[in-house]
Amino acid sequence: MKNKHRWPLLYGLALTAFSAYVLLDAFAIPRSYSAVTENASSSAIAASSEAGGGGAAESAAVITDSSYNDDNCTIQITQYRAYDTNLYVADITLTGAETLKTALANNTYGKNVTAATSEIAADNGAILAINGDFYGVRSGYVIRNGVLYRSTSAGGEQQDLVIGADGSFSIVREGDVTAEELLDAGAQQVLSFGPGLLEDGEITVEQNTEVDKAKTSNPRTAIGILGPLHYVFVVADGRTGASSGVSLYELAEFMQKLGVQTAYNLDGGGSSTMMFNGAVVNCPTSDGRRIQERKVSDIVFIG
Protein backbone atom coordinates (compact mmCIF):
# COMPACT_ATOMS: atom_id res chain seq x y z
CA MET A 1 0.00 0.00 0.00
CA LYS A 2 1.40 3.37 -0.97
CA ASN A 3 2.05 5.59 2.02
CA LYS A 4 -0.08 8.43 0.66
CA HIS A 5 -3.13 6.17 0.46
CA ARG A 6 -2.70 4.52 3.83
CA TRP A 7 -4.50 7.00 6.08
CA PRO A 8 -7.52 7.63 3.82
CA LEU A 9 -7.97 3.88 3.42
CA LEU A 10 -7.65 3.26 7.14
CA TYR A 11 -10.17 6.02 7.81
CA GLY A 12 -12.53 4.53 5.23
CA LEU A 13 -12.26 1.15 6.94
CA ALA A 14 -12.92 2.71 10.35
CA LEU A 15 -15.93 4.62 8.97
CA THR A 16 -17.33 1.44 7.43
CA ALA A 17 -16.84 -0.55 10.64
CA PHE A 18 -18.44 2.16 12.78
CA SER A 19 -21.39 2.45 10.39
CA ALA A 20 -21.91 -1.30 10.53
CA TYR A 21 -21.97 -1.06 14.32
CA VAL A 22 -24.45 1.85 14.22
CA LEU A 23 -26.78 -0.18 12.00
CA LEU A 24 -26.47 -3.29 14.16
CA ASP A 25 -27.06 -1.21 17.28
CA ALA A 26 -30.19 0.32 15.80
CA PHE A 27 -31.73 -2.78 14.25
CA ALA A 28 -30.22 -5.98 15.56
CA ILE A 29 -28.37 -6.01 18.87
CA PRO A 30 -30.96 -6.75 21.60
CA ARG A 31 -30.60 -4.86 24.87
CA SER A 32 -32.75 -5.79 27.83
CA TYR A 33 -33.23 -2.95 30.28
CA SER A 34 -35.67 -4.59 32.68
CA ALA A 35 -37.79 -7.69 32.91
CA VAL A 36 -41.51 -7.48 33.52
CA THR A 37 -41.42 -8.75 37.09
CA GLU A 38 -45.10 -8.59 37.74
CA ASN A 39 -46.93 -8.87 34.49
CA ALA A 40 -50.44 -7.72 35.15
CA SER A 41 -51.81 -9.98 32.48
CA SER A 42 -50.04 -13.04 33.79
CA SER A 43 -50.94 -12.31 37.38
CA ALA A 44 -54.54 -11.69 36.45
CA ILE A 45 -54.71 -14.93 34.53
CA ALA A 46 -52.99 -16.83 37.33
CA ALA A 47 -55.29 -15.33 39.95
CA SER A 48 -58.42 -16.17 38.05
CA SER A 49 -57.17 -19.67 37.33
CA GLU A 50 -56.33 -20.31 40.97
CA ALA A 51 -59.76 -19.15 41.98
CA GLY A 52 -61.32 -21.38 39.37
CA GLY A 53 -62.63 -18.32 37.60
CA GLY A 54 -60.42 -18.83 34.56
CA GLY A 55 -61.59 -22.38 34.09
CA ALA A 56 -65.17 -21.35 34.59
CA ALA A 57 -64.75 -18.55 32.08
CA GLU A 58 -63.13 -20.90 29.60
CA SER A 59 -65.85 -23.47 29.99
CA ALA A 60 -68.48 -20.79 29.67
CA ALA A 61 -66.86 -19.17 26.67
CA VAL A 62 -68.75 -19.35 23.42
CA ILE A 63 -66.26 -19.17 20.56
CA THR A 64 -66.82 -19.02 16.82
CA ASP A 65 -64.49 -18.06 13.95
CA SER A 66 -65.41 -14.42 14.39
CA SER A 67 -66.71 -14.05 17.92
CA TYR A 68 -65.93 -14.71 21.53
CA ASN A 69 -68.21 -14.41 24.50
CA ASP A 70 -67.57 -15.15 28.16
CA ASP A 71 -68.26 -13.58 31.54
CA ASN A 72 -65.54 -10.96 31.06
CA CYS A 73 -65.84 -9.88 27.48
CA THR A 74 -67.71 -10.02 24.21
CA ILE A 75 -65.71 -9.78 21.00
CA GLN A 76 -67.08 -9.63 17.46
CA ILE A 77 -64.73 -9.54 14.47
CA THR A 78 -66.11 -7.99 11.29
CA GLN A 79 -64.37 -7.51 7.97
CA TYR A 80 -65.17 -4.37 5.98
CA ARG A 81 -64.24 -3.29 2.50
CA ALA A 82 -63.59 0.42 2.10
CA TYR A 83 -61.06 2.65 0.36
CA ASP A 84 -60.04 -0.30 -1.82
CA THR A 85 -58.82 -1.97 1.36
CA ASN A 86 -59.81 -4.78 3.70
CA LEU A 87 -60.37 -3.48 7.22
CA TYR A 88 -60.83 -5.73 10.23
CA VAL A 89 -62.78 -4.44 13.18
CA ALA A 90 -62.90 -6.12 16.56
CA ASP A 91 -65.84 -4.78 18.54
CA ILE A 92 -65.13 -5.39 22.22
CA THR A 93 -67.34 -5.03 25.27
CA LEU A 94 -65.76 -5.67 28.64
CA THR A 95 -67.17 -6.09 32.11
CA GLY A 96 -63.99 -4.69 33.70
CA ALA A 97 -61.16 -2.45 32.52
CA GLU A 98 -58.51 -4.88 33.77
CA THR A 99 -59.23 -7.14 30.78
CA LEU A 100 -57.72 -4.55 28.40
CA LYS A 101 -53.97 -5.06 28.76
CA THR A 102 -50.64 -4.63 27.08
CA ALA A 103 -47.62 -6.92 26.93
CA LEU A 104 -43.98 -6.60 25.95
CA ALA A 105 -42.07 -9.02 23.74
CA ASN A 106 -40.41 -11.71 25.84
CA ASN A 107 -41.88 -9.93 28.89
CA THR A 108 -38.83 -7.69 28.71
CA TYR A 109 -38.49 -3.96 28.33
CA GLY A 110 -35.54 -3.16 26.06
CA LYS A 111 -34.24 -2.21 22.67
CA ASN A 112 -34.50 -4.62 19.74
CA VAL A 113 -36.37 -7.06 21.98
CA THR A 114 -39.05 -8.20 19.58
CA ALA A 115 -41.42 -11.04 18.79
CA ALA A 116 -44.37 -11.55 16.46
CA THR A 117 -47.71 -10.22 17.69
CA SER A 118 -49.10 -13.76 17.71
CA GLU A 119 -46.14 -15.00 19.80
CA ILE A 120 -46.53 -12.27 22.41
CA ALA A 121 -50.26 -12.91 22.41
CA ALA A 122 -49.76 -16.64 22.97
CA ASP A 123 -47.26 -15.97 25.79
CA ASN A 124 -49.85 -13.84 27.58
CA GLY A 125 -52.98 -15.90 26.98
CA ALA A 126 -54.56 -13.27 24.75
CA ILE A 127 -57.94 -13.87 23.16
CA LEU A 128 -57.57 -10.88 20.86
CA ALA A 129 -54.44 -8.83 20.19
CA ILE A 130 -53.11 -6.07 17.97
CA ASN A 131 -49.60 -4.70 17.66
CA GLY A 132 -48.77 -1.77 19.94
CA ASP A 133 -46.63 1.31 19.45
CA PHE A 134 -43.26 -0.42 18.79
CA TYR A 135 -41.71 1.57 21.62
CA GLY A 136 -38.35 -0.18 21.02
CA VAL A 137 -37.49 1.85 17.94
CA ARG A 138 -39.02 5.10 19.06
CA SER A 139 -38.67 7.54 21.89
CA GLY A 140 -41.58 8.69 24.05
CA TYR A 141 -43.28 7.67 27.27
CA VAL A 142 -43.76 3.99 28.05
CA ILE A 143 -46.19 3.03 30.82
CA ARG A 144 -47.52 -0.51 30.70
CA ASN A 145 -49.92 -2.15 33.12
CA GLY A 146 -49.26 0.60 35.65
CA VAL A 147 -45.45 0.42 35.44
CA LEU A 148 -43.36 3.34 34.17
CA TYR A 149 -40.58 2.09 31.90
CA ARG A 150 -39.55 5.25 30.07
CA SER A 151 -40.12 8.89 30.87
CA THR A 152 -38.09 10.51 28.08
CA SER A 153 -40.24 12.61 25.80
CA ALA A 154 -40.36 12.23 22.03
CA GLY A 155 -41.02 15.97 21.79
CA GLY A 156 -43.60 18.43 23.00
CA GLU A 157 -46.02 17.75 20.16
CA GLN A 158 -45.94 13.96 20.50
CA GLN A 159 -49.48 12.75 21.15
CA ASP A 160 -49.91 9.79 23.50
CA LEU A 161 -52.90 7.62 24.27
CA VAL A 162 -53.53 7.31 27.99
CA ILE A 163 -55.70 4.44 29.20
CA GLY A 164 -56.89 5.01 32.73
CA ALA A 165 -57.59 2.47 35.45
CA ASP A 166 -61.29 2.78 34.64
CA GLY A 167 -60.62 1.96 30.98
CA SER A 168 -61.16 5.53 29.79
CA PHE A 169 -59.17 6.96 26.89
CA SER A 170 -57.56 10.36 26.67
CA ILE A 171 -55.03 11.83 24.27
CA VAL A 172 -52.31 14.03 25.72
CA ARG A 173 -49.28 15.89 24.38
CA GLU A 174 -45.97 14.97 25.97
CA GLY A 175 -45.12 18.66 26.17
CA ASP A 176 -48.08 19.23 28.49
CA VAL A 177 -47.48 16.49 31.05
CA THR A 178 -44.67 14.28 32.31
CA ALA A 179 -44.79 10.50 32.43
CA GLU A 180 -44.59 10.61 36.22
CA GLU A 181 -47.62 12.90 36.37
CA LEU A 182 -49.56 10.52 34.12
CA LEU A 183 -48.63 7.61 36.36
CA ASP A 184 -49.63 9.54 39.48
CA ALA A 185 -52.94 10.37 37.82
CA GLY A 186 -53.65 6.65 37.49
CA ALA A 187 -52.57 5.89 33.92
CA GLN A 188 -52.41 2.16 33.34
CA GLN A 189 -51.17 2.28 29.76
CA VAL A 190 -49.49 5.05 27.80
CA LEU A 191 -48.96 4.37 24.11
CA SER A 192 -46.67 6.73 22.26
CA PHE A 193 -47.19 6.59 18.51
CA GLY A 194 -50.10 8.59 17.18
CA PRO A 195 -51.46 10.82 16.12
CA GLY A 196 -54.86 10.88 17.76
CA LEU A 197 -57.52 10.32 15.11
CA LEU A 198 -60.75 11.23 16.90
CA GLU A 199 -61.61 13.18 20.01
CA ASP A 200 -65.22 13.56 21.18
CA GLY A 201 -66.25 11.90 17.95
CA GLU A 202 -64.58 14.59 15.81
CA ILE A 203 -61.76 13.92 13.37
CA THR A 204 -58.55 15.50 14.63
CA VAL A 205 -56.28 14.83 11.66
CA GLU A 206 -56.12 16.77 8.41
CA GLN A 207 -56.38 15.10 5.04
CA ASN A 208 -52.62 15.42 4.60
CA THR A 209 -51.64 14.53 8.17
CA GLU A 210 -49.32 11.58 8.29
CA VAL A 211 -47.08 9.67 10.63
CA ASP A 212 -43.67 11.29 10.36
CA LYS A 213 -43.31 11.86 6.64
CA ALA A 214 -45.48 9.09 5.19
CA LYS A 215 -47.70 10.55 2.51
CA THR A 216 -49.39 7.50 1.10
CA SER A 217 -51.87 4.85 2.05
CA ASN A 218 -50.45 2.13 4.22
CA PRO A 219 -51.49 -0.72 6.49
CA ARG A 220 -52.73 0.78 9.76
CA THR A 221 -53.58 -0.24 13.29
CA ALA A 222 -55.80 1.85 15.53
CA ILE A 223 -57.65 1.58 18.79
CA GLY A 224 -60.80 3.42 19.77
CA ILE A 225 -63.44 3.73 22.46
CA LEU A 226 -67.17 4.07 21.81
CA GLY A 227 -68.35 4.29 25.39
CA PRO A 228 -67.50 2.97 28.86
CA LEU A 229 -65.71 -0.39 28.43
CA HIS A 230 -66.75 -0.54 24.78
CA TYR A 231 -63.78 -0.53 22.40
CA VAL A 232 -62.76 -1.26 18.85
CA PHE A 233 -59.46 -2.53 17.49
CA VAL A 234 -59.10 -1.70 13.80
CA VAL A 235 -56.49 -3.10 11.44
CA ALA A 236 -56.31 -2.15 7.75
CA ASP A 237 -54.40 -4.23 5.22
CA GLY A 238 -52.23 -2.54 2.62
CA ARG A 239 -49.32 -2.74 0.21
CA THR A 240 -50.95 -5.65 -1.63
CA GLY A 241 -52.98 -6.03 -4.81
CA ALA A 242 -56.06 -6.75 -2.72
CA SER A 243 -55.63 -3.78 -0.38
CA SER A 244 -53.96 -0.48 -1.06
CA GLY A 245 -54.11 0.67 2.57
CA VAL A 246 -55.61 3.79 4.07
CA SER A 247 -54.43 7.25 4.99
CA LEU A 248 -54.78 8.49 8.54
CA TYR A 249 -57.71 10.68 7.53
CA GLU A 250 -59.48 7.74 5.89
CA LEU A 251 -58.88 5.65 8.99
CA ALA A 252 -60.30 8.42 11.19
CA GLU A 253 -63.30 8.78 8.88
CA PHE A 254 -63.90 5.02 8.96
CA MET A 255 -63.74 4.89 12.75
CA GLN A 256 -66.00 7.91 13.06
CA LYS A 257 -68.64 6.01 11.07
CA LEU A 258 -68.31 3.17 13.59
CA GLY A 259 -69.32 5.61 16.31
CA VAL A 260 -65.92 5.85 17.94
CA GLN A 261 -65.48 8.80 20.31
CA THR A 262 -61.71 8.69 20.88
CA ALA A 263 -59.37 6.94 18.43
CA TYR A 264 -55.61 6.65 18.29
CA ASN A 265 -53.24 5.47 15.59
CA LEU A 266 -50.74 2.78 16.56
CA ASP A 267 -47.70 1.47 14.69
CA GLY A 268 -48.66 0.56 11.13
CA GLY A 269 -47.00 -0.66 7.96
CA GLY A 270 -45.59 -4.14 8.25
CA SER A 271 -46.34 -4.15 11.97
CA SER A 272 -50.13 -4.03 11.52
CA THR A 273 -51.44 -7.33 12.81
CA MET A 274 -54.63 -8.56 14.44
CA MET A 275 -54.65 -11.90 16.19
CA PHE A 276 -57.88 -13.54 17.32
CA ASN A 277 -58.19 -16.83 19.09
CA GLY A 278 -54.72 -18.01 18.07
CA ALA A 279 -54.92 -17.07 14.40
CA VAL A 280 -53.82 -13.98 12.50
CA VAL A 281 -56.91 -12.30 11.08
CA ASN A 282 -55.43 -9.85 8.56
CA CYS A 283 -52.67 -10.04 5.94
CA PRO A 284 -49.59 -8.44 7.52
CA THR A 285 -46.85 -7.58 5.07
CA SER A 286 -43.85 -5.30 4.95
CA ASP A 287 -43.08 -5.46 1.25
CA GLY A 288 -46.42 -6.50 -0.25
CA ARG A 289 -45.00 -9.78 -1.55
CA ARG A 290 -44.79 -11.99 1.51
CA ILE A 291 -47.64 -12.21 4.00
CA GLN A 292 -45.64 -12.44 7.18
CA GLU A 293 -45.85 -10.93 10.64
CA ARG A 294 -43.20 -8.39 11.55
CA LYS A 295 -41.62 -8.78 14.96
CA VAL A 296 -42.70 -5.95 17.23
CA SER A 297 -41.92 -4.68 20.71
CA ASP A 298 -45.37 -4.88 22.25
CA ILE A 299 -49.06 -5.62 21.87
CA VAL A 300 -52.41 -4.43 23.15
CA PHE A 301 -54.68 -7.33 24.00
CA ILE A 302 -57.81 -8.67 25.59
CA GLY A 303 -57.18 -11.59 27.86
Added chain:
Amino acid sequence: MRRCGCGYLIAAAACGVFGFAYEQFSHGVYSECMLLFFLIPLLGGALPSFLLLSAKRAPGRTTRCLWACAMATLSVGCCLSGVFEIYGTVSSLLVFYWAAGGGLAVCGLGHYLLSDVRCSYE
Protein backbone atom coordinates in the same frame (compact mmCIF):
# COMPACT_ATOMS: atom_id res chain seq x y z
CA MET B 1 -8.36 19.72 -8.77
CA ARG B 2 -10.38 19.00 -11.89
CA ARG B 3 -9.90 15.27 -11.32
CA CYS B 4 -10.83 15.72 -7.67
CA GLY B 5 -13.99 17.64 -8.65
CA CYS B 6 -14.97 14.93 -11.12
CA GLY B 7 -14.55 12.35 -8.36
CA TYR B 8 -16.93 14.31 -6.14
CA LEU B 9 -19.38 14.62 -9.02
CA ILE B 10 -19.39 10.85 -9.48
CA ALA B 11 -19.84 10.41 -5.72
CA ALA B 12 -22.74 12.89 -5.73
CA ALA B 13 -24.39 11.04 -8.61
CA ALA B 14 -23.98 7.71 -6.79
CA CYS B 15 -25.48 9.20 -3.62
CA GLY B 16 -28.38 10.67 -5.60
CA VAL B 17 -29.16 7.36 -7.28
CA PHE B 18 -28.95 5.51 -3.96
CA GLY B 19 -31.23 8.01 -2.21
CA PHE B 20 -33.75 7.96 -5.03
CA ALA B 21 -33.76 4.14 -5.19
CA TYR B 22 -34.13 3.86 -1.40
CA GLU B 23 -37.12 6.21 -1.45
CA GLN B 24 -38.81 4.05 -4.08
CA PHE B 25 -38.99 1.22 -1.57
CA SER B 26 -39.87 3.26 1.50
CA HIS B 27 -43.67 2.97 1.11
CA GLY B 28 -44.17 6.68 0.87
CA VAL B 29 -42.12 7.60 3.93
CA TYR B 30 -39.95 10.50 2.83
CA SER B 31 -36.79 11.76 4.41
CA GLU B 32 -35.06 14.96 3.38
CA CYS B 33 -31.80 13.47 4.62
CA MET B 34 -32.12 10.54 2.25
CA LEU B 35 -33.31 12.61 -0.70
CA LEU B 36 -30.76 15.40 -0.34
CA PHE B 37 -27.60 13.80 0.99
CA PHE B 38 -26.13 13.87 -2.51
CA LEU B 39 -25.78 17.64 -1.97
CA ILE B 40 -22.92 17.06 0.48
CA PRO B 41 -20.42 15.76 -2.09
CA LEU B 42 -21.90 18.08 -4.71
CA LEU B 43 -21.81 21.37 -2.79
CA GLY B 44 -19.12 20.43 -0.29
CA GLY B 45 -16.82 18.62 -2.71
CA ALA B 46 -17.35 19.23 -6.41
CA LEU B 47 -18.26 22.91 -6.19
CA PRO B 48 -15.22 24.00 -4.10
CA SER B 49 -12.95 21.82 -6.24
CA PHE B 50 -14.03 23.58 -9.42
CA LEU B 51 -14.01 27.00 -7.76
CA LEU B 52 -10.43 26.41 -6.60
CA LEU B 53 -9.33 25.73 -10.16
CA SER B 54 -8.85 29.47 -10.53
CA ALA B 55 -7.28 29.92 -7.07
CA LYS B 56 -3.63 31.00 -6.82
CA ARG B 57 -2.76 28.08 -4.61
CA ALA B 58 -4.40 24.68 -4.90
CA PRO B 59 -4.98 22.74 -1.65
CA GLY B 60 -2.29 20.23 -0.86
CA ARG B 61 -2.72 16.51 -0.48
CA THR B 62 -3.26 16.63 3.28
CA THR B 63 -5.97 19.25 2.94
CA ARG B 64 -7.70 17.27 0.21
CA CYS B 65 -7.50 14.08 2.29
CA LEU B 66 -8.96 15.75 5.36
CA TRP B 67 -11.72 17.35 3.32
CA ALA B 68 -12.55 14.10 1.51
CA CYS B 69 -12.78 12.24 4.83
CA ALA B 70 -15.05 15.00 6.17
CA MET B 71 -17.38 14.82 3.17
CA ALA B 72 -17.47 11.01 3.34
CA THR B 73 -18.28 11.09 7.06
CA LEU B 74 -21.02 13.69 6.69
CA SER B 75 -22.50 11.89 3.67
CA VAL B 76 -22.64 8.54 5.46
CA GLY B 77 -24.11 10.21 8.56
CA CYS B 78 -26.78 11.92 6.50
CA CYS B 79 -27.58 8.71 4.65
CA LEU B 80 -27.96 6.79 7.92
CA SER B 81 -30.14 9.59 9.31
CA GLY B 82 -32.40 9.05 6.31
CA VAL B 83 -32.48 5.30 6.87
CA PHE B 84 -33.46 5.81 10.52
CA GLU B 85 -36.04 8.48 9.71
CA ILE B 86 -37.70 6.25 7.16
CA TYR B 87 -37.74 3.33 9.58
CA GLY B 88 -39.07 5.63 12.30
CA THR B 89 -36.26 5.26 14.76
CA VAL B 90 -33.43 7.34 16.14
CA SER B 91 -29.82 6.67 17.10
CA SER B 92 -27.74 8.67 19.53
CA LEU B 93 -24.60 7.45 17.73
CA LEU B 94 -25.29 9.69 14.74
CA VAL B 95 -23.85 12.62 16.65
CA PHE B 96 -20.38 11.12 16.11
CA TYR B 97 -20.74 11.58 12.35
CA TRP B 98 -21.51 15.28 12.73
CA ALA B 99 -18.71 15.73 15.25
CA ALA B 100 -16.10 13.79 13.25
CA GLY B 101 -17.18 15.21 9.89
CA GLY B 102 -17.30 18.75 11.22
CA GLY B 103 -13.97 18.34 12.98
CA LEU B 104 -12.27 16.98 9.87
CA ALA B 105 -13.73 19.78 7.75
CA VAL B 106 -12.45 22.41 10.19
CA CYS B 107 -9.03 20.72 10.23
CA GLY B 108 -8.95 20.61 6.43
CA LEU B 109 -9.98 24.23 6.12
CA GLY B 110 -7.52 25.26 8.84
CA HIS B 111 -4.70 23.34 7.20
CA TYR B 112 -5.42 24.97 3.86
CA LEU B 113 -5.58 28.49 5.31
CA LEU B 114 -2.56 28.09 7.58
CA SER B 115 -0.43 26.55 4.87
CA ASP B 116 -1.52 29.41 2.62
CA VAL B 117 -0.49 31.97 5.24
CA ARG B 118 2.82 30.21 5.71
CA CYS B 119 3.31 30.28 1.98
CA SER B 120 2.61 34.02 1.80
CA TYR B 121 5.12 34.66 4.63
CA GLU B 122 7.70 32.63 2.86
